[in-house]
Amino acid sequence: MTLVTVATTSTTSTESTSISCPTCGGSECIEPAGNILDNLYTLYMACNSCPPDPKLKKDAPFRIIEEEGYDNTPCNNCGARHLDIVMVEALAVMIEYGCRSKEARLFDVGTPLIAIGCPLAFAPRLKNNDLILIADNIDPLVAEKLIDIPEIKGVIKRVGTPTQSVGILDTDSEPHTYELLAGCDVRCDVVASSFGELCIYKSQSKIHIEFGRESPAKMQVLERLYMQGHLTRKTVVDGFCGPGTLGLMCVLAGAEHVILNDAWRTAIENTLINIEVNKEILEVELEKFVDISTLPDIGDEPIQVAQAKGNGIVIDVFHGDFRKLLNLEEVDAFDICLIDTYPSVDATGFTKYDTTGRMVII
Numbered sequence: 001m002t003l004v005t006v007a008t009t010s011t012t013s014t015e016s017t018s019i020s021c022p023t024c025g026g027s028e029c030i031e032p033a034g035n036i037l038d039n040l041y042t043l044y045m046a047c048n049s050c051p052p053d054p055k056l057k058k059d060a061p062f063r064i065i066e067e068e069g070y071d072n073t074p075c076n077n078c079g080a081r082h083l084d085i086v087m088v089e090a091l092a093v094m095i096e097y098g099c100r101s102k103e104a105r106l107f108d109v110g111t112p113l114i115a116i117g118c119p120l121a122f123a124p125r126l127k128n129n130d131l132i133l134i135a136d137n138i139d140p141l142v143a144e145k146l147i148d149i150p151e152i153k154g155v156i157k158r159v160g161t162p163t164q165s166v167g168i169l170d171t172d173s174e175p176h177t178y179e180l181l182a183g184c185d186v187r188c189d190v191v192a193s194s195f196g197e198l199c200i201y202k203s204q205s206k207i208h209i210e211f212g213r214e215s216p217a218k219m220q221v222l223e224r225l226y227m228q229g230h231l232t233r234k235t236v237v238d239g240f241c242g243p244g245t246l247g248l249m250c251v252l253a254g255a256e257h258v259i260l261n262d263a264w265r266t267a268i269e270n271t272l273i274n275i276e277v278n279k280e281i282l283e284v285e286l287e288k289f290v291d292i293s294t295l296p297d298i299g300d301e302p303i304q305v306a307q308a309k310g311n312g313i314v315i316d317v318f319h320g321d322f323r324k325l326l327n328l329e330e331v332d333a334f335d336i337c338l339i340d341t342y343p344s345v346d347a348t349g350f351t352k353y354d355t356t357g358r359m360v361i362i
């Protein structure tokens with residue numbers, strides 16, 4: 001196996017250059033983790049002047065909410081509006097353009113994802129571009145009208161059932177993606193563990209959407225591996241790395257060499273952004289070997305696309321088939337391999353590639 005090295009585009013310059021968004025090309029979608037974490041816990045909070053919770057009935061038909069009336073004016077101090085007000089505005093637009101009836105409820109609008117996802121003990125107050133909406137039964141015209149609502153950054157059409165994960169199950173299957181109808185689908189989840197916090201950006205129409213306890217449960221697995229001594233100063237393979245969450249968290253847990261791999265190009269594109277965004281926390285500088293846009297959607301023979309280094313840490317990033325990744329000489333000397341596939345995939349099939357018990361299903 002030879003590694004294909006195309007152009008080397010180093011991003012090791014010390015001046016902070018903005019990262020352009022892989023979906024919309026804009027410079028405001030992606031921010032360094034430090035900027036986000038510094039303001040995280042006040043980000044969606046009501047200011048002293050914000051109107052109180054509108055207490056809209058989420059299970060009442062729109063015609064009732066309309067009859068009872070609601071105040072949709074933004075806060076005159078901070079400019080934010082309550083999530084439910086944004087959702088009722090969205091519902092009004094959907095009704096106007098015929099993709100919902102007046103009997104529809106707030107629940108029927110879709111799934112709201114805030115732009116910076118973090119556990120909140122209160123309903124968020126939203127400002128410009130703070131919300132990405134995932135909706136069923138919606139067409140591009142309505143989506144275009146929805147992004148005229150200032151808080152709505154993007155509208156994604158759900159394809160298939162809510163339980164079908166977005167992305168690829170394995171390299172032999174067709175990718176399952178949602179459809180971005182309007183705006184931009186890039187958002188970030190703040191992932192917290194006892195090792196620290198990372199900001200993980202996702203192209204959300206093509207990358208698995210994590211809800212509820214999913215991420216904390218995975219962090220608990222890492223914390224257990226750490227306690228058992230499997231991470232500190234070890235070489236860790238994150239075989240199905242997605243946007244890089246587990247592998248990058250292993251760097252914070254003290255792993256000295258992390259190999260990130262995914263066959264899905266979007267996952268690798270997001271991983272590289274996430275290394276860049278979190279580089280001060282990870283204490284590394286990223287060097288790209290390949291122009292990611294030239295790679296196929298689904299990789300086969302693993303290609304090393306980038307390496308990040310610093311402070312005794314090496315992070316190698318591969319795009320390719322996991323089963324072939326483990327044939328590579330430079331990958332074989334790992335201590336532990338994390339296998340985090342979708343719930344619908346029988347991950348035990350992958351453990352046959354290692355007989356020494358180094359594979360851990362997350």
Ligand SMILES: [Zn+2]
Pocket residue numbers: 021022023024025026029184185186
């Ligand atoms: Zn964008």
Ligand SMILES: [Zn+2]
Pocket residue numbers: 046047048049050051075076077078079080
């Ligand atoms: Zn306010």
